[in-house]
Amino acid sequence: MKPITVLLADDHDIVRQGFRAILQTEKSIKVIGEAETGRIAVELTKELKPDVVVMDIAMPFLNGMEAARQIRAAVPETQVLILSAYSSDDYVDRVMNVGATGYLLKQSSATLLVKAIRTLGKGEVFYDPAISSRLLTNPSTNGVNGAEKKKTKTALSPREGEILQLIAEGAANKQIADILNLSIKTVEKIRQRLMDKLHIHNTAGLTRYALSKGVIEDGVQVKQI
Numbered sequence: 001m002k003p004i005t006v007l008l009a010d011d012h013d014i015v016r017q018g019f020r021a022i023l024q025t026e027k028s029i030k031v032i033g034e035a036e037t038g039r040i041a042v043e044l045t046k047e048l049k050p051d052v053v054v055m056d057i058a059m060p061f062l063n064g065m066e067a068a069r070q071i072r073a074a075v076p077e078t079q080v081l082i083l084s085a086y087s088s089d090d091y092v093d094r095v096m097n098v099g100a101t102g103y104l105l106k107q108s109s110a111t112l113l114v115k116a117i118r119t120l121g122k123g124e125v126f127y128d129p130a131i132s133s134r135l136l137t138n139p140s141t142n143g144v145n146g147a148e149k150k151k152t153k154t155a156l157s158p159r160e161g162e163i164l165q166l167i168a169e170g171a172a173n174k175q176i177a178d179i180l181n182l183s184i185k186t187v188e189k190i191r192q193r194l195m196d197k198l199h200i201h202n203t204a205g206l207t208r209y210a211l212s213k214g215v216i217e218d219g220v221q222v223k224q225i
Contacts, residue, residue, distance in 0.1 A: 001028070003027065003028055003029055003030040004028060004029050004030070004051045004052060004117060004118065004121035005030050005031075005032045005048070005049075005050040005051045005052070006023060006029055006030065006031050006032065006050055006051065006052050006053070006054060006117060007031075007032060007033045007034070007035065007041065007044055007045060007048060007050040007052070007053045007054070008020060008031060008033070008034045008035070008054050009034070009035040009036075009038070009040075009041035009053055009054065009055040009056060009059065009064070009067070010035075010036070010054075010055075010056040010059075010083075011036050011037060011056065011058075011059055011060050013036070015056070016034050016036075019031075019054065019113070020034070022110045022113065022114070023113075023114070023117070026114055028118065029114065029117055029118070029121075032048050032050055033048050033050065036060075037059055037060050037061040037062065038055075038059035038060070038061055038062030038063055038064060038066065038067035039061045039062045039067070039179070040061075041053060041055060041059070041062075041067050041071070042062065042067050042070045042071055042074070045071045045074070045075050045078055046074055046075060049075055049077070049078060050078055051077075051078065051079065051120075051121050052078070052079050052080070052081055052102075052117050052120045052121055053068075053071060053078060053079070053080045053081065054081045054083065054113075054117065055067060055068060055080055055081065055082055055083065055100075056082075056083050056084075057082050057083060057084040057085075057086075057091075057095070057214070058214075058216065060169060061165075061166065061169075061179060062162060062165065063165055063214075063215055063216065064082055064083075064084075064095075065082075065094055065095055065098050065100075066098070066158060066161055066162060066165075068080040068082060068095070068098050068099060068100040069098035069099055069158065070158075071099075072098070072099030072100070073099070079101045079102065079120040079121070079123070080099065080100040080101060080102065081100070081101075081102035081103075081104060081116050081117065081120055081126070082095045082100045082102065082103050082104070083104050083105075083106050084103065084104075084105065084106065085105065085106045085107070086214065087105055087128070087130055087131055091214060092127075092131055094214075101120055101124075101125045101126070102116050102119070102120045102125065102126040102127075103126070103127050103128055103131060104116050104126070104128050105128045105130060105131070108128055112128070112129075116128075156194070156197070159180075159190060160190060160193065160194050160197070161215070162180060163176060163180070163187065163190050163191060163194065164194055164206060164209070164210055164215060165210060165215050165216055166179060166180075167191065167194075167203060167206050167207070167210075168206060168207040168209075168210035168211070168215060168216050169216060173187045173188055173191065194206065
């Protein structure tokens with residue numbers, strides 16, 4: 001039987017090494033690549049076409065949610081398993097709404113990680129037991145169980161979300177332009193549109209907004225390009 005191919009996406013080398021060590025003991029699973037940023041994860045997925053991407057939700061340059069959206073749009077046959085420290089309904093909804101088919105809490109066991117990958121490898125959806133049990137007892141709280149969700153008052157476009165993250169990570173306009181292959185004028189225009197849409201008029205405010213929405217985690221820094 002063909003093994004389930006996996007791409008590991010996490011910005012910490014030691015975490016990727018740990019996952020690889022766990023998965024190497026499983027004959028039915030084969031790690032074929034690693035990515036340290038969300039943007040690299042998208043590009044490697046396009047190149048390698050793994051069956052499953054194991055993705056940390058807090059990734060530099062491109063967070064796990066947006067990377068998952070881009071992966072599912074570009075390589076729909078690849079399933080995405082999001083790893084997160086957060087179990088709130090809001091996080092689960094946002095992850096599933098971008099097309100990820102698995103959600104696993106970071107404090108879960110190695111056995112559960114393997115089970116999640118095998119489940120996604122079969123084309124099925126996997127929720128961490130701590131989340132799935134809550135959904136079963138209170139399905140109306142979560143849009144992924146069929147309940148209609150109200151749209152947020154402020155919906156950012158994917159490009160606006162990317163630029164918001166990079167601003168919050170400390171990137172200057174020129175660096176953002178280089179990363180996204182845009183002109184500086186385009187970046188400035190989108191930056192202003194972001195501020196107008198969110199009614200925020202400085203970088204510190206945008207950073208606080210990004211932190212509050214889980215776009216970045218406190219302490220994340222942009223690496224030099």
